Amino acid sequence: MTTDAPAIRVAAISKRYGRTLALDNISFDVPRNQIFALLGPNGAGKTTLMHILCTILAPDSGTAEIAGFDVVRQPLEARSRLGIVFQEPSLDDRLTARENLDLHGLVFGVPQPLRRQRIAEVLDLVELTEWADKPARGFSSGMKRRLEIARALIHDSEVMLLDEPTAGLDAQSRNRMWDYVRRLQTERQLTVLVTTHYIEEVETCDQVCIIDHGKLLALDTPTALKHRYGEQVLRCTPRTDADREAIIARYPDRLAHEAGPDLVLKADDAFVETFLDQFGSRVRSLSIDVPSLETVFLSLTGREMRDRGADTRERTLAFGRLGGEHTR
Template sequence: MSDDAAGAPAILVEGVSKRFGRVLALDDVSLSVPQGETFALLGPNGAGKTSLIDILCTISKPDGGRAEIAGIDVVKHPLRARRQLGVVFQEATLDTRLSVFENLDFHGMVYQMSRADRRRRIEEMLALVELSDWRDAVVRTLSAGMRRRLEIARGLMHEPKILFLDEPTVGLDAQSRAKIWSYLEQLRASQNLTIIVTTHYIEEVDTCDTICIIDHGKILARGTPEALKAAHGTSLFRVTPRTPQAHAALIERYPGTVEGAEGQLLIKAENAGSADALLAEFGTQLRQVSVDQPSLESVFLSLTGRDLREAPPAAGKKRGRG
């Protein structure tokens, strides 16, 4: 890498746009991510996250604007840019017929690593994700959490500068999710690795350096978790109505209500007396009610009017790729 590239941002995006037919997936998007940062990209389904990551990973080309990875233009020099990247996809992509070692060794060969470098790096990565004792195990015998750790190890085999993680902990139990984030923090601290993550577990990104919220192909807000909470956070009532009738009545009474997971409704607390008013009018019609203090979830709701975990847009209403 040149000296210029070494001093460049890990990621630079300037005026990028992308269209799929009539759908404008990305609309003049610009952002910069410093080296060594953990950067979270949040958005509802169809917000444009996948379109942006596909461009940065050289899977697709922008219709306008430019993007650089470690100072390398992803359109002009896709192969050079790709060597700086590690990618962990949401869907499992391991060869379950091969052993742990064989999956890592094959990845190293794809990146033209020497035999000695592959052996060294395999041992380092297996130690990091605590899979050394499973070196010769066939992947199909591993648990879901172990497979996810192996995919992270594989993404780092060729010593990339930037690691893209698409829903890295989806489907894992809380303990496995915590372990994944622990490994990632160790990596970032020890190797100056830049981590770009998308996730539907909004609580996981509270320790990220920067959070970027995107919707309708546009960046709505960007900043540290604390700055975003201060600027956009609100208190929320999280209520579970007893009946469909109560559900409908609450939505009518509070027009800004957002439907969350598992039948919950998320209602903004307008002022100090909001809780008393809600309980006085609907208390007997609620199965459960709690109050959330200003959080990243309330930031997300304030900016997008949607829940991060909501279902994909209905047919005919798709706004863009996720």
Template sequence: MTSAAVTVEDVRATYGTKAALDGVSLTIPRGSSFALLGPNGAGKTTLVNILCTLRRPDGGRAVVAGADVVRQPTKARRSIGVVFQDSSLDDRLSAWENLEFHGLVYGLAPKVRRERSAAVLALVELEDWRDEIVRSFSGGMRRRLEIARALLHEPEILFLDEPTVGLDAQTRQRIWQYLDQLRRERELTVLTTTHYIEEVESADMVCIIDHGKIIAQAPPDDLKAQYGTRWLHILPRDAAATAAILARYPNAQPLGSHSLALPADENAVTDAFLAEFRDSLSEVRFQEPTLESVFLSLTGRELRDRADGQRDAEKAAGKRGGRR
């Protein structure tokens, strides 16, 4: 992992008067696992779109697998595989037909298409459903097929934009097992954006972006050591207790709709809080430094501040049933 798979230099992007990316620079070593974390609207997807040649940067330079994404977009595309947050499969076609079409787009010879299609379907355990129409697939099966399709032309770099959103924990685990296997076998470089922070605890490098700027970048353990905070997670008994706690401790961070988190690195502060509000709490627990606490400390927002639409998608995926 001595050479760079991706190099980003002072990249800028705007939507009207809003800066989506404000001078972003980073380097991703070849064969590494790189995680890009940030709240909704932080600029993650914009950066991925630029690296995938779907959007031109308004300033700066990005190089993917040795190809400038603006001057050599075709060369860059041949070196990358992409799994988008929203499904891009043709659900009127079978799994095999989706792969066949992708192979044709990339100019793969018929024999190569057949061999690679069979191989990637076996990798994601979908060979028994190769001739089934995608419309009948569950959410997890579609995601696995999208990963298979992204790997068909044997890319050097795989971009994953929220690849496991809406999937159950078992399917998410299987997907990461596939990707870890490929990284070991082929030195595949993987860039991931995700709301599930536990999925990137083992990443080689974690980059946290907010308001279009990189605010921290290091291996997970280094981030925890430098920015991690011990938190006291509390569940007030009612709205009145929540209001009283927030008035007394304005640095408390909301977690979801009811819970709060207080920095708990100093025992004296924690003792004083519990002495004052113990009877107003339904639940109290400590959380040692994690990537989630790093994110919370740096951005003031919880990584799992997923939009209601995303939660609805997760519920829909669970209700849809179908094959697993």
């Protein structure tokens, strides 16, 4: 990869499933040595795009490159530079941690002496050395994720794709996982592209790309996105259905979202005072959310992020094992 080439290039990528347009003319570049987040709700198209980048799925139009190699015309070259952690577990849990890593290195043609060295290094990196010879079936969800990250590094990858790496993990394991990712990115000069439903996880990413319904809605640093699109909102829980209807009828233009029993209203400081005077006694609870990536997403899509996995359409592809055929 030349020094001025992006680690990942996506140019006018579109993908359709029947009549459903999963990706609609998506374009972006990911510079080297960055952590780049794809943020979007269920069905946004994130997993479809990840499948294209890791050569499992071909786009209908447009091109994508990994380290300068076209994922359709040069899939082996592109794949050899990728480390991938899929959304679905992909370890052989009958094998030990060491055996899983050794098998992966063998598939990628890493010579045996170098495999032994790298296995020791990555097991130490993810703090699994003492578990090296234990079957993976006995590992916790967090340990399995760490082992999958270690596996993605065996062949000295330049770019790491992480598809919902913290899905299903508790808060402590999620924080620990991100510690590993940031440490890897710094120490190994990796480029990391990660998809997630947890908005708080992308606050420290270099760039955040928000997509929904297959369209790219915004791309910038977290700080710039908050300045450009973020807004203060008032979140309240009306006491009765009548109170709810009265608030909606009084402020139809300010209603940003209905979240279960809550109403979310666009709110500057002056509006908050007015609302309290008019409806303060008719709500059970009230809070003010300052500009954040959550409010950025809300202002761009009209809905909140949901902690859900990929939809049925995005799950129709079989991961296979690095080169398996997809199914419909």
